[in-house]
Amino acid sequence: MRLEKIIHFHFDLDINLECIEAIIHLLNRTDEMQKKITWRTNRFKVYEP
Template identity: 40%
Template sequence: MTLENLISIPELCSHYQMEMSFFTNLKEVGLVEIKTVETISYIDSACIYEIEKMIHIHQDLDVNIEGIDVVLNLLEKIEALNNEVTSLKNRLRLYES
């Protein structure tokens, strides 16, 4: 397995000043996928934006892991609804023309 696209969790913990348990708890809830190679845990670098979002929600808003899951689900639903509204507006403009 190549480590090219992976970031070690100890490195993330050091960079963001987080506990290893934070990432373990995110994994238990199903918010992140952790890969282990030779006793070192890694996260795919493609997920870094979502990881940073979770860290900011946790640190800045003092939200626990379960709350992070709820917030992310609500943000996802809001985005889907915004996309649907945009689509419906475009269809409506088609009929108004």
């Protein structure tokens, strides 16, 4: 999946490898943040009436 994204960015969107590295880094960070948000949301649901 990751390799497919890199290939798509490079060949289909004509993005250079340095920019692809930055994009992948940001996508990974947003995935991590989304997981934390989901975990906290689920945790707080325990305290809801």
